[in-house]
Amino acid sequence: MADYETPQTHEFPVIPTVMEGVMSHSAPFLSNAEFQSDLGFPGDGNLIDGWEDKFKDLLGDKLSKYRSLQVFMDTCVKCGACTDKCHYFLGTGDAKNMPVARQDLLRKVYRRYFTFAGKYFPKLVGAVDLSEAVVDEMYSYYHQCSECRRCAVFCPFGIDTAEVTMAARDILAQIGKGQKYSNQIIAKVHKIGNNLGLPGPALADTLEGLEEDVEDETGVKVRFPLDEKGADILLVTPSADFFAEPHVDGLMGYGKVFHAAGVSWTLSSKASEAANFGLFIGSYEQMRQVSLRIRDAAKELGVKRIIFGECGHAWRVAYNHLNTLAGPWDFLDQSYPIPQHILEFTKDCLDRGILNIDKSQNDDMTLTFHDSCNIARASRIGAEPGSQFTIPRAVIKAVCNNFYDMSADTIHDATFCCGGGGGLLTDDLMELRVKGALPRMEALKNVIADKGVTHMAAICAICKSQFTKVLPYYGMTMDQIVSVHQLVSNAIILDGQGDADEEESDSEEAA
Amino acid sequence: MTALSIIYVILFYAAMIILVAGVANKIMQYIRVPAPLKIAVTPAPLTRGGVAYRFFTEVVLFNSLFRATKWTWIFGWIFHLSLVLAFLRHLRYVISPNSFLWPLVNLEVVQSFGKYAGFAMLFGLTGLLARRIFVDRVRYISSPSDYLMLLLIIAIATSGLLMHYVWHTDIVQLKAFIMGLFLLDWQNLPSDPVLLGHLTLVLFLMMIFPISKLLHAPGLFFAPTRYQLDNPREKRHLSDWGAAIEAKDGRNK
Numbered sequence: 001m002a003d004y005e006t007p008q009t010h011e012f013p014v015i016p017t018v019m020e021g022v023m024s025h026s027a028p029f030l031s032n033a034e035f036q037s038d039l040g041f042p043g044d045g046n047l048i049d050g051w052e053d054k055f056k057d058l059l060g061d062k063l064s065k066y067r068s069l070q071v072f073m074d075t076c077v078k079c080g081a082c083t084d085k086c087h088y089f090l091g092t093g094d095a096k097n098m099p100v101a102r103q104d105l106l107r108k109v110y111r112r113y114f115t116f117a118g119k120y121f122p123k124l125v126g127a128v129d130l131s132e133a134v135v136d137e138m139y140s141y142y143h144q145c146s147e148c149r150r151c152a153v154f155c156p157f158g159i160d161t162a163e164v165t166m167a168a169r170d171i172l173a174q175i176g177k178g179q180k181y182s183n184q185i186i187a188k189v190h191k192i193g194n195n196l197g198l199p200g201p202a203l204a205d206t207l208e209g210l211e212e213d214v215e216d217e218t219g220v221k222v223r224f225p226l227d228e229k230g231a232d233i234l235l236v237t238p239s240a241d242f243f244a245e246p247h248v249d250g251l252m253g254y255g256k257v258f259h260a261a262g263v264s265w266t267l268s269s270k271a272s273e274a275a276n277f278g279l280f281i282g283s284y285e286q287m288r289q290v291s292l293r294i295r296d297a298a299k300e301l302g303v304k305r306i307i308f309g310e311c312g313h314a315w316r317v318a319y320n321h322l323n324t325l326a327g328p329w330d331f332l333d334q335s336y337p338i339p340q341h342i343l344e345f346t347k348d349c350l351d352r353g354i355l356n357i358d359k360s361q362n363d364d365m366t367l368t369f370h371d372s373c374n375i376a377r378a379s380r381i382g383a384e385p386g387s388q389f390t391i392p393r394a395v396i397k398a399v400c401n402n403f404y405d406m407s408a409d410t411i412h413d414a415t416f417c418c419g420g421g422g423g424l425l426t427d428d429l430m431e432l433r434v435k436g437a438l439p440r441m442e443a444l445k446n447v448i449a450d451k452g453v454t455h456m457a458a459i460c461a462i463c464k465s466q467f468t469k470v471l472p473y474y475g476m477t478m479d480q481i482v483s484v485h486q487l488v489s490n491a492i493i494l495d496g497q498g499d500a501d502e503e504e505s506d507s508e509e510a511a
Numbered sequence: 512m513t514a515l516s517i518i519y520v521i522l523f524y525a526a527m528i529i530l531v532a533g534v535a536n537k538i539m540q541y542i543r544v545p546a547p548l549k550i551a552v553t554p555a556p557l558t559r560g561g562v563a564y565r566f567f568t569e570v571v572l573f574n575s576l577f578r579a580t581k582w583t584w585i586f587g588w589i590f591h592l593s594l595v596l597a598f599l600r601h602l603r604y605v606i607s608p609n610s611f612l613w614p615l616v617n618l619e620v621v622q623s624f625g626k627y628a629g630f631a632m633l634f635g636l637t638g639l640l641a642r643r644i645f646v647d648r649v650r651y652i653s654s655p656s657d658y659l660m661l662l663l664i665i666a667i668a669t670s671g672l673l674m675h676y677v678w679h680t681d682i683v684q685l686k687a688f689i690m691g692l693f694l695l696d697w698q699n700l701p702s703d704p705v706l707l708g709h710l711t712l713v714l715f716l717m718m719i720f721p722i723s724k725l726l727h728a729p730g731l732f733f734a735p736t737r738y739q740l741d742n743p744r745e746k747r748h749l750s751d752w753g754a755a756i757e758a759k760d761g762r763n764k
Contacts, residue, residue: 018647065752067546068735074537075730078657079587080642080649081579100652116722117656126654152552154579156569156587157727158734160550284547285756292762320549320743327747327763337744377552380741385554385561413554414578 004431006473007091009442015084016093023094023435027140029428031178038187039286043176051175052130056113058171059106063114068163073110075157076100082151082161087416088144091435096141099151099161105138106168139177142168144432146422147280147313148373153413165422166282173281181426182277189290194239194273200227203269206242214252220494222259224251224267229301231266233258236274236294236318236339237309238461246483247464250310253485256492257346260355265307271297274314275461279321280423287317288325295326304333307340310483312372312460313421315341319379341381343459346488347391350398356493359401365455366402367487368447369393370440370467371415372460386412392459392484399491404451410443418458420466433466434473441474448476457484516688516700519710523692526717533721534729541733547750555741562738569737583642590635593628597671600625604682604689629672636665660723663712670709680706 030045042048063070082099084090089097096102104126111118111127118127128134147162169179188197198206207224214222225231235258241251258265271294278287298306306329308318318339323329329338337344349355369392375381381388389412397403410416419436447453458464458481467481556562568574573591577584602616615621640661643649674680681701691698700706719725732738740746749757757763 015648018651064544065547065750067541067544067733068550070544071541071730071733071735075724075727075734077724077727078643078649078652078654079576079583080646080652081576081583083648083652085579095648095651098648098652104652117719121656123655124659125656149552152736154575156573156576156579157731158552158569158575158737160552160734160736163550284753288756295763323743323747324548324749324753339744378550380553380555385557385741388553413552 004434007435007438009438009445009474011446013090013439013442016090018095018098019093020095023088023092023097023144023432024137024140026144026429026432027136028143028424028426029180030139031173031180031183035180035183035187036173036176036178038190039173039178039183039283041173041176041178041183043178045178046176047132047135048176051135054175055109055130055135055171058174059110059167060114062167062171063110066163066167068160069167072103072157072159072163073107073114076103076107076159077157079156081154081156082159085151085154086145086161087148087150087419087439088146088432088436091419091438092144092432094144096137097144099155102141102145103159103161103164105134105141106164109134135172135175135177138168139172142172143179143424143429144436146373146417146419146424146436148417148421149377150373150414150416153377162422166279168282169280169423170282173283179281179423181428182281182423185275186277186281186286186290189273189275189277189293193270193293195275195277196239196242198239198242198272200269200272203242203267203272207267210248210252210255214255218494218497220259220496222255222494224255225265226267227269227301228264228266231264231301231303233263233265233305233307234271234294234298234301234303235265235267235307235309235342236271236314237267237342238274238311238314239272240461240465241309242272244461244465245468246479246481246486247310247461249486249489250483251485253483253487253489253492254309254342256489256494257342257349257355257485260492260494261345261349266301266303268297268301270300274308274311274318276314276317277423279313279317284325287321291317291322291326294322299331305336305340306332306338307342307345309342310459310461310485312374312462314461315381316374316378342485343381343391343395346485347382347395350395356495357399357491358493359399359491361490362400362487363402365400365482365487366404366451366453367396367400367482368404368406368444368451368453368456369396369411369484370406370418370444370456370458370463371411371413372458372463373415373417373421375459376413376415389413392457396457396484396487399487404447404453406443406447410439416440416443418460418463418466419470421460421462425462425466434470437466437470437474441470441476444476445474455480455482457482457487459484512697513699513702515702515707516697519688519700519707520692520697522711522714526714530717530720534726537721537726538729538733541730545750545752546735546739547753549739549743549748550735551739551741552736553741555739557741559740562740565737566732570731582638586635586638586642588635589631590639593632593635596621596625596628597632597668600628604686605693607690626675629668629675632668633665633672636661636668640665656723660725663716667709667712667716670705670712673705674703674709678703678705
């Protein structure tokens with residue numbers, strides 16, 4: 001495979017000994033001039049002229065615009081609560097992958113130029129001058145953070161490293177050091193409409209193929225409409241759902257649920273992407289531009305509701321920021337949540353008993369569920385705090401007979417990132433992704449050994465892609481990761497679907 | 512008045528001004544800087560009452576720290592609780608017996624707990640220092656100032672205990688000095704070395720409060736991750752600078 005080893009999993013988690021610099025070689029490809037200028041960033045991967053002053057100005061600007069950053073720079077007491085919470089630290093043992101050490105890369109510069117103690121007693125408080133070495137280290141380690149916020153859950157002061165990472169990445173991009181992967185993807189969203197660069201006609205083809213697949217499988221014509229004006233619901237889903245496995249099986253699930261519920265819906269070629277990498281690069285402006293496509297699409301199509309498909313950070317942005325960035329949504333039907341999550345829709349259908357479910361269709365699998373970080377810790381699904389944990393499980397249990405949770409300290413708001421979130425799902429960071437997956441892989445292996453679990457369900461496109469890639473490194477197979485709506489798709493029996501399937505179990509609503 | 516007393520009068524006023532003005536300045540900054548986006552760490556409360564409860568569990572019980580690491584929690588919690596108790600006991604030096612608060616300050620439980628709190632404080636601080644020295648992760652993230660802060664408070668607690676158990680000072684005169692500061696009727700300060708050491712360190716602590724990590728005390732209440740309500744779909748959240756961007760291109764119309 002490569003010149004690094006997949007970490008060992010254990011029955012109980014092991015906190016590694018701190019090692020200096022073992023991951024200092026890890027950095028994603030720098031953005032070239034083209035991908036920089038596409039987003040209005042300067043430079044070509046090298047530092048621009050006068051970058052030191054620019055850095056200080058940008059940091060000062062961020063501090064005056066983001067209360068989170070200003071407060072978080074000041075309040076850390078170095079208590080150590082976060083030091084063993086990051087999956088990248090647990091997987092690599094690199095000292096600077098401890099959340100506080102990662103924050104300190106920016107904090108020591110903040111202290112040097114913005115605090116009394118750092119200006120006059122830099123050594124005492126660990127303040128340092130800006131230098132190319134300092135910036136390079138930032139580029140490396142701020143791209144070893146998936147902005148998953150696990151550290152923030154455990155911090156006594158609520159310090160969220162993701163906020164620091166986002167600020168740092170945006171500053172770096174603006175002094176010439178942007179990240180190729182994220183920049184390139186955002187440019188594709190602006191130019192073509194989605195991360196994968198799938199143009200409208202190709203999308204139409206794909207959806208047609210999907211309709212044929214579902215008809216072959218079920219004998220029922222389930223529509224996957226594109227750009228249909230006057231539809232009630234606009235579905236915004238990650239573009240990976242259009243063809244990647246197991247994502248596409250989830251998309252089939254959404255289509256079947258909509259079909260069974262008898263609602264009219266459509267996808268949009270303009271907003272054919274739920275993902276919003278503007279979040280990852282810490283750019284309010286980019287995040288807003290990407291969000292506004294959805295507003296434009298909703299207006300053009302005249303829809304009444306917006307529903308998001310399975311995607312973690314997309315849901316974070318949609319849930320928390322869509323109203324801020326692309327609102328107000330006064331032209332939509334106010335009797336539904338704006339936006340709504342597909343699981344909220346499906347759960348409601350299950351509760352109302354309008355889906356015909358045969359749980360035994362999933363009897364070949366024993367499931368567990370991976371809480372995606374951005375849904376667990378940065379948003380909500382459903383009406384109650386914490387229903388982002390109960391609703392996905394309730395839906396899984398409503399369509400599957402066999403379900404077991406992983407160890408309690410690896411689920412709900414203590415869930416581990418898949419290792420590929422936050423703009424790191426790129427091949428140039430494969431070592432980091434493999435190592436960062438360790439805590440989740442360990443918990444998964446243990447529940448496989450203890451409970452006979454065969455598959456792990458997820459509700460995030462990045463999680464699904466990441467696990468597909470890293471499961472084999474840990475001795476498992478790529479098809480052991482499934483979409484939650486893939487399970488729904490398997491179990492749902494549509495009206496008119498092959499009679500052989502309709503034996504005993506009619507609508508069962510476990511919840 | 513002795514020259515020493517005059518110096519300490521000046522130091523006390525200076526420290527008080529630096530502490531109050533410095534912290535007020537920081538708090539104003541935290542208030543002034545907007546939070547442009549909803550970033551509550553979820554599950555988060557839906558109501559103001561829920562936020563109050565969340566802060567109660569954090570401020571009083573150190574809930575997140577408890578979840579994170581039991582050792583740091585036990586040492587840190589004992590230290591902070593002792594700090595509160597010691598503070599309450601010290602109120603006897605600044606509150607007149609005629610004050611309506613005096614019966615509370617003079618409660619047996621306040622005075623005796625406050626006394627033993629000194630030992631508990633040393634226990635907590637020693638534990639925190641030991642963690643900083645012996646746990647490799649915490650050692651790695653520690654700067655000289657992190658050790659010095661612990662040593663400073665250890666020295667304050669130790670000198671306080673020494674005054675109570677070994678070298679007594681003239682409490683009556685001390686109180687006269689402190690009350691004099693409030694009434695602008697300055698009195699002499701007892702000149703015992705331990706008392707002077709204790710007071711000097713406390714004054715130093717007050718002065719560095721607004722420029723050190725002690726800002727975690729006010730800062731805690733300004734973390735958007737903790738104080739924000741979980742209601743972004745129900746209520747549009749927009750900062751002034753976010754609104755200005757919108758106004759410029761009109762794309763949210």
